[in-house]
Structure formats: C-alpha cells, structure tokens
Amino acid sequence: MSYETPSCAYCPPTIRACRQxxxxxxxxxxxxxxxxxxxxxxxxxxxxxxxxxxxxxxxxLVESEGYCRWTRVEEIVALAKRLGFRKLGIATCISFVxxxxxxxxxxxxxxxxxxxxxxxxxxxxKEALGVADAEKIxxxxxxxxxxxxxxxxxLNRAGCEFNIVLGLCVGHDSLxxxxxQGLATTLVAKDRVLAHNPVGALQLADTYYARVWGPDRPxxxxxxxxxxxx
Ligand code: SF4
Ligand code: SF4
Numbered sequence: 079m080s081y082e083t084p085s086c087a088y089c090p091p092t093i094r095a096c097r098q099x100x101x102x103x104x105x106x107x108x109x110x111x112x113x114x115x116x117x118x119x120x121x122x123x124x125x126x127x128x129x130x131x132x133x134x135x136x137x138x139l140v141e142s143e144g145y146c147r148w149t150r151v152e153e154i155v156a157l158a159k160r161l162g163f164r165k166l167g168i169a170t171c172i173s174f175v176x177x178x179x180x181x182x183x184x185x186x187x188x189x190x191x192x193x194x195x196x197x198x199x200x201x202x203x204k205e206a207l208g209v210a211d212a213e214k215i216x217x218x219x220x221x222x223x224x225x226x227x228x229x230x231x232x233l234n235r236a237g238c239e240f241n242i243v244l245g246l247c248v249g250h251d252s253l254x255x256x257x258x259q260g261l262a263t264t265l266v267a268k269d270r271v272l273a274h275n276p277v278g279a280l281q282l283a284d285t286y287y288a289r290v291w292g293p294d295r296p297x298x299x300x301x302x303x304x305x306x307x308x
Contacts, residue, residue: 084110084117133261136160150265151181155188157263158240167238168194169229169254171245171268178244181265193236197224197246226250230257243267245274 085108095104101111110118125131140148140156148156158166166185170178175196182192204214204223214221226246230253233241238260243251247268255262269276279287 081107082113084108084113086110133161151184154240154242154263154265155185158185158190159188161240161261163190163239165191165193165236165238167233167236167241167258167260168192169226169233169241169243169246169258169262170194170196171224171247172196172198174245174266177266181242181244193233193238195229195232197226197229197250198222199232200225200228224250226254227257230254230259234259 088108089106093104093106095101095109096111098104101109102115105111107113125134136157140153140160144153144156168178168181168185178194178196182194185192201222202225204221205211207223209221209223211217224247230241234257241254241258241260241262243254243262243264243266245266245268246254251264251267266274267276268274269279272278279290283290
C-alpha cells in the first residue's frame, strides 16, 4: 500500500476519523485528507453548482428522514419528489420486465410519468459487436445484444430526469451510466449467483466464496465490516 494513493479500504475501524472531520489530524497516512487534500477541495468546488448542491442536499435529507425505515424503492420515490422530478426512466434487464412492471406501477401511483426500456430493445444481434457464434451463451441461436446505450438514448429522448437501473449486468450498467443524461441510480445490481445481492461474496469471502480471491490472497484477511455503522 502506498502513501500516495487514497486507501480508505484499509482504514481501521478504530480510526475512520473523517466521521468527526478529523481525517487530516487522526487519519492514517493513506487518508485522502493527507495524500490528496487538493482533491477533496476540488470536489468541494463542484458542490457549488446549484443543481449538484440540491441533489446532494436532498440525498442527505432522504437518508436521514427514512433512515433504517425506508426501502430503497421508497428512498428513490422520496428523492425524486424532493428534487421535483416529474418523469422517471427504468432501464431494465429483459429478465426483469415483470419486476419493471411493478416498479413502473409503483412510481406511477406516486404521480410520476414513467418510461421504461429493456436491454434487448432494438433486437440487434450480438454479431453486430463482433461476437462469434461460438462465443454466445447458446451457440446456434439468435441472441440479441444487450443495448444499454440505446436504453440511455431512448430515456434521454423521452425526457427522463431520473433513471433507475433494474438488473443490468456488469459493464452494460457502466455504459448506461455513461450515456444517461438524467441522474441515474441502481435499484438492483445483477448477480446471477447471489440473488442480486453481490455483497454476499464479500461477506463470505473467507468461507463459502473464497474462490473470489486471486493468486495473491493475503495471509491475514482485512477486518470484517462493522454492520449498521454509518
Ligand atoms: S479517516 Fe481517512 S482513511 Fe479513514 S476512512 Fe476516513 S477518509 Fe478514509
Ligand atoms: S445482457 Fe444482462 S442486462 Fe441484458 S438480458 Fe442479459 S442479463 Fe439482462
């Protein structure tokens, strides 16, 4: 670990001094406040933008108002209301369309207008990306590519101010976030093995999911997370 790069992941539970605004004095040598305080200050200037400031402020208020009481669905509704959004978008995996229907109806029940686009929209064959037949999930069949850029483009054109990702997989979600003009958040992160609960692989990294480690697994595991602490 270098003392030139922020490395909060290794901050001991007994320190985490940023909670008290004391990172620059009590933080470890790799604390962002020590290795790149200018970066923290640069971020502070971005918050001067009125829209950014309002999103950050509203997010903090939603967090405290529903703390440990509201589900993420309720938090999304509350944030969209606080920010005055009228039109919401859903970028869904084709396998989640039934759940997208439930989500769309819930959002509409709160008075929002909703547009939704499935990842296979357009039905473009994977061959268009240079994927060979043998490289498909089921060779010899028609497989439409996941088209997250089209999802973003369609939701942009529909005027969606806040987009919700429902079960997009790794990389496809990255492209969606890059191309969404509206703010975007994740409701469900795709993990086919862990019932879309990817944190399970981290919580069980020293037992059932030890296979996640690479060849340089450290002898001593990092400290386990302290659940429920902010
Ligand atoms: S005290 Fe510094 S190193 Fe520790 S978690 Fe906070 S910011 Fe990161
Ligand atoms: S590529 Fe990902 S997001 Fe698209 S259908 Fe398959 S699992 Fe769903």
